[in-house]
Amino acid sequence: MDTVECSKHGTQKKTYVCGHIADGLRHRDRVGFFTADNAPGSDAWCSGCEDRFNKAGGWVGEAEAQLRLSVLCLSCYDVARKFHTGGDPWS
Numbered sequence: 001m002d003t004v005e006c007s008k009h010g011t012q013k014k015t016y017v018c019g020h021i022a023d024g025l026r027h028r029d030r031v032g033f034f035t036a037d038n039a040p041g042s043d044a045w046c047s048g049c050e051d052r053f054n055k056a057g058g059w060v061g062e063a064e065a066q067l068r069l070s071v072l073c074l075s076c077y078d079v080a081r082k083f084h085t086g087g088d089p090w091s
């Protein structure tokens with residue numbers, strides 16, 4: 001099973017997000033949240049990556065170069081999704 005050891009949540013399912021979502025979560029800066037499908041923990045990226053993806057026509061060129069794929073644990077992913085879609089997971 002694909003797991004990651006999170007310093008906050010312990011051993012969790014591994015998820016992949018773009019670097020901007022991971023940075024935004026750290027700096028509390030909302031960047032949007034897009035996923036390929038609605039399955040829990042499915043790969044996610046920000047609105048900037050979505051624009052580059054649409055311009056490039058896929059995860060190629062600039063879209064791929066700026067993706068900076070990062071690993072989040074599933075619990076951190078849920079916090080990130082809530083935050084970047086306009087919620088406040090820390091309230």
Ligand SMILES: [Zn+2]
Pocket residue numbers: 018019020021045046047048049050067
């Ligand atoms: Zn991004």
Ligand SMILES: [Zn+2]
Pocket residue numbers: 006007008009010012072073074075076077
């Ligand atoms: Zn975590």
